[in-house]
Amino acid sequence: MSNSKFCDLRGKVAIVTGAGKGMGEADSIKLANAGAKVVLVDISKDDCEKVADEIKKNNGEAIVVKCDVSKKSEVENVVKEALYAFGKIDILVNNAGIFPFEPFLEMAEENFEKVIDVNLKGYFLMAQACAKEMVKQKSGVIVNISSIAMGQVGVGFAGLTHYCASKGGIIAMSQAMALELAPFGIRVNCIAPGAIDTPGASAIKMDAKAMEAMLAPIPMKRKGKSEEIANAVLFLVSDESSYMTGSTMVVDGGWVAG
Numbered sequence: 065m066s067n068s069k070f071c072d073l074r075g076k077v078a079i080v081t082g083a084g085k086g087m088g089e090a091d092s093i094k095l096a097n098a099g100a101k102v103v104l105v106d107i108s109k110d111d112c113e114k115v116a117d118e119i120k121k122n123n124g125e126a127i128v129v130k131c132d133v134s135k136k137s138e139v140e141n142v143v144k145e146a147l148y149a150f151g152k153i154d155i156l157v158n159n160a161g162i163f164p165f166e167p168f169l170e171m172a173e174e175n176f177e178k179v180i181d182v183n184l185k186g187y188f189l190m191a192q193a194c195a196k197e198m199v200k201q202k203s204g205v206i207v208n209i210s211s212i213a214m215g216q217v218g219v220g221f222a223g224l225t226h227y228c229a230s231k232g233g234i235i236a237m238s239q240a241m242a243l244e245l246a247p248f249g250i251r252v253n254c255i256a257p258g259a260i261d262t263p264g265a266s267a268i269k270m271d272a273k274a275m276e277a278m279l280a281p282i283p284m285k286r287k288g289k290s291e292e293i294a295n296a297v298l299f300l301v302s303d304e305s306s307y308m309t310g311s312t313m314v315v316d317g318g319w320v321a322g
């Protein structure tokens with residue numbers, strides 16, 4: 065009988081952006097527990113240090129690199145630090161994102177640009193920099209965290225025009241990347257989470273009535289946990305999903321099915 069573990073990441077090196085809290089934190093811990101050496105990337109070094117401590121407590125390996133993913137020079141530094149520490153890059157989880165609510169009619173040009181810069185350009189910069197290394201080894205996996213606010217079969221969100229544009233863009237960009245990178249053995253997939261309980265989501269002021277309205281169309285009548293997204297991430301970065309590329313996995317308690 066084989067003793068191989070399901071979603072075994074031993075020997076793999078993973079970069080996770082937005083690793084300091086929320087889903088990025090859960091993804092990092094999940095990947096480390098599966099055996100990956102993890103590069104924790106975030107604008108908050110302190111938050112990442114706490115996640116690194118947690119990983120090391122469980123005998124995992126992690127380094128922290130402070131980086132704003134919308135800045136090309138900082139992204140290039142992440143790749144340099146990852147290669148210096150661990151010698152290669154097998155996995156990228158593009159997760160760092162912002163979602164500042166703002167009515168469309170009042171949305172300032174610079175705020176629109178900021179969301180696109182972090183949520184869309186940041187994913188492009190990280191993916192391109194990592195893929196250039198993955199191409200050399202003819203293998204790699206990229207998972208881009210989108211959202212059910214992505215257009216297509218998803219749902220629209222008032223107050224998040226810039227965000228919805230960025231999340232739809234991530235899926236379109238990922239499909240194109242999947243086509244170009246498949247010949248190099250690199251897979252690219254997206255996850256579209258529904259409402260997930262994270263520090264970022266909790267910071268959005270919502271009274272009981274608004275919360276009830278948000279949960280109403282969700283068949284499972286609850287928010288998801290970061291851990292539930294991390295399980296999907298683990299599957300998509302592992303060899304268990306070896307025939308999947310260019311696809312989007314919706315993890316939303318049934319929201320878009322409704």
Ligand SMILES: NC(=O)c1ccc[n+]([C@@H]2O[C@H](COP(=O)([O-])OP(=O)(O)OC[C@H]3O[C@@H](n4cnc5c(N)ncnc54)[C@H](O)[C@@H]3O)[C@@H](O)[C@H]2O)c1
Pocket residue numbers: 081082083084085086087088105106107108111131132133134159160161162163182186209210211212256257258259260261262263264265
């Ligand atoms: N929470 C939800 O309901 C939900 C739903 C769908 C999709 N998402 C997406 O999931 C991802 C994670 O969301 P979350 O709820 O865990 O967010 P969060 O706010 O709890 O955590 C986001 C992390 O990203 C970091 N970050 C922000 N800007 C950055 C930048 N420029 N460079 C590097 N790091 C940066 C933050 O410091 C923070 O640690 C985002 O892309 C978000 O759009 C969230």
